[in-house]
Amino acid sequence: MDSEQRYLRDVGRLAAEDHELKTELSAREEEVAEAIEKRDGVKCRVLKIEQQLLTAAREYAIRSQHPTTTPLENRPIARPTDIQASATASGRSRLEQDDEYLSDAPRPRPQTSQARKTGQAQEPEPARLDSIHPDFPTVIYLKGVWTEMWCGRCGTNYNLKTHKSFSGVKGLHEHWKHVHASQLEDRSQDACLADSGLRVVSSSDAKLMRAGKGPRDVTIGNRIADDYLDRMLAKVPNRRHTASPALGTPNIVASSISSANNTLRAHKIPRASLTSTSKLSAPTPVKRSKRPASTSPPASARTERLTEYEAYQNLEAHAKADGTPRKKKKRSNSGRPDYRIKTAEELEALQDEGSEEWEISCAW
Known part of the structure; x- marks a missing residue:
């Protein structure tokens, strides 16, 4: 009796395991069928793409043997009106034939990330020592920033004879070489910049000056030389008179x-x-x-x-x-x-x- 009960118990357990395995097998078969179906779909798409590539390669080979030019490339520099009209018409007919692969519109130039953010093209960076505007020739682009300059020896930024501002670094260099020639050892432009007075202009003022408007934070104008009055008075003989010690009066300069x-x-x-x-x-x-x-x-x-x-x-x-x-x-x-x-x-x-x-x- 014991052996029969043990046998029946084992049979029931094995039957249950067999049922579970069959259920799992059917599920696996369904997954395999789905994978096969997806694989077939991918194969079909790959075949279509290969066919398109072959077609494009054949057409490219045909065009390379018989090249066709666009109207922009074939446009003459100087031709009579009738010849130019016929050339344009022939170009358009060729363009209509290859409409799938050619476009009359020019290719858009790639934009930088900053230009995509702002929505407009970025202005080119100015070159070194460029003036910001003709109205402000003493403001130059130096070391990546807009900087105002003047003579570091006499403190002026304009010609005392013509009363015109220095035309950029060149004007300052000419003034520096001629007026202070006796005090100089190195007359190069780099030495002139190292000896000049500099003041950085804010970005808001630089933007206004690039548009030709006056700055708001600082004043850009003529700077009077430190010894301007002495130099002007020295040109007129007997312009100054010093009183004798007996009189006890200070130095007086008359008007005219x-x-x-x-x-x-x-x-x-x-x-x-x-x-x-x-x-x-x-x-x-x-x-x-x-x-x-x-x-x-x-x-x-x-x-x-x-x-x-x-x-x-x-x-x-x-x-x-x-x-x-x-x-x-x-x-x-x-x-x-x-x-x-x-x-x-x-x-x-x-x-x-x-x-x-x-x-x-x-x-x-």
């Missing part, structure tokens, strides 16, 4: 020699009398020797050239003298001026009196 000369003519003052000796040195009048005064000034006085400072001081003294009361002319007992003939002694006395009056007026 011509204006002083015009004022002298208006007051009718002889230039010979307006010298540095006529300035106030003491509050008391100075007596002069009794000599007959000459009617015309000496040659040295006529050729002497007054400085602006001396003319200014003498005009001021003369203006004060005009405000002082003058002595009345001597009259005779009859109340009329004395017109009688005078002796030499009387004439000398009158001249000394006039010179004394002039010295007193200068003292005031």
